[in-house]
Amino acid sequence: MARIEVKGQPRFKTKASKKVRKRTPGVRTVTHYKKKKTAKHVCAVCKGLLLGVPRGRIIEIKKMLKSQRVPERPFAGQLCSKCTREVLKLRAKLKFGLIKEKDIPLKLKNYVLPISKK
Amino acid sequence: MIGSVCVKIAGRDAGKECIIVDTISKHEVLIDGNTRRRKCNLKHLQFIGKKVELRKGASSEEVKKALESLKITIEKKAPAKIKKTRQEAQEAQKVKKPEVKKEKKGFKLFGKKEDKGKKEKKPKEKKVAKKKTEKKEG
Ligand SMILES: [Zn+2]
Numbered sequence: 677m678a679r680i681e682v683k684g685q686p687r688f689k690t691k692a693s694k695k696v697r698k699r700t701p702g703v704r705t706v707t708h709y710k711k712k713k714t715a716k717h718v719c720a721v722c723k724g725l726l727l728g729v730p731r732g733r734i735i736e737i738k739k740m741l742k743s744q745r746v747p748e749r750p751f752a753g754q755l756c757s758k759c760t761r762e763v764l765k766l767r768a769k770l771k772f773g774l775i776k777e778k779d780i781p782l783k784l785k786n787y788v789l790p791i792s793k794k
Numbered sequence: 795m796i797g798s799v800c801v802k803i804a805g806r807d808a809g810k811e812c813i814i815v816d817t818i819s820k821h822e823v824l825i826d827g828n829t830r831r832r833k834c835n836l837k838h839l840q841f842i843g844k845k846v847e848l849r850k851g852a853s854s855e856e857v858k859k860a861l862e863s864l865k866i867t868i869e870k871k872a873p874a875k876i877k878k879t880r881q882e883a884q885e886a887q888k889v890k891k892p893e894v895k896k897e898k899k900g901f902k903l904f905g906k907k908e909d910k911g912k913k914e915k916k917p918k919e920k921k922v923a924k925k926k927t928e929k930k931e932g
Contacts, residue, residue, distance in 0.1 A: 748805075749804075749806055750809050760808070764801065764803045764809050765803060765840045767801075768801035768803075768840045768842060769840070774843060
């Protein structure tokens with residue numbers, strides 16, 4: 677059994693940072709401390725995973741181009757594509773008088789109505 | 795099918811109004827209006843229940859007039875950027891260069907004036923410094 681050494685600065689030795697064990701060229705195992713990724717991005721209505729939204733530290737994501745960070749669609753990064761379609765369908769029907777405000781389900785009411793009517 | 799007004803649900807034009815101009819196949823149509831003029835799947839459209847009289851393959855100006863008749867606001871597109879050829883870009887740089895030099899001369903003049911102002915201020919600072927040293931000695 678190889679002995680485990682703990683290296684690195686003490687300010688990173690918290691539960692907020694992730695431990696990684698590495699084998700050095702001198703055949704020792706050493707723990708390094710890495711910063712954790714952010715949580716997976718999730719749809720606000722159905723809690724499904726969002727596609728096309730990268731995961732990582734904020735610094736890594738800010739270096740990307742804007743088109744790589746989030747899809748080019750209304751409600752991108754907030755709602756999944758299924759939920760946005762439902763919202764936009766209801767918006768179109770409400771705008772041209774096919775339905776009324778009562779018919780909108782409670783889940784989607786925040787997104788369907790314009791901001792001033794909330 | 796041609797002339798029916800709909801709202802696009804998917805893609806980057808989602809939430810914008812358009813009119814069907816042509817049919818391509820069973821499930822694909824050509825649309826135009828506030829969206830770009832492009833092929834579109836029928837699953838990506840929400841029909842409103844309104845129809846306009848249009849000829850097959852109508853131009854985008856005709857479509858805009860039809861939308862105006864329904865009191866739908868037309869979104870103004872940002873003017874497209876014109877790409878310069880390499881020669882034009884080089885000529886533009888040649889013209890700009892002498893303007894930059896003139897500005898630099900101006901900065902130098904301002905710098906001289908500022909120096910004069912600084913010279914007047916400097917003795918005052920020295921006096922203050924001297925007073926402090928005198929106090930310390932005393
Ligand atoms: Zn969803």
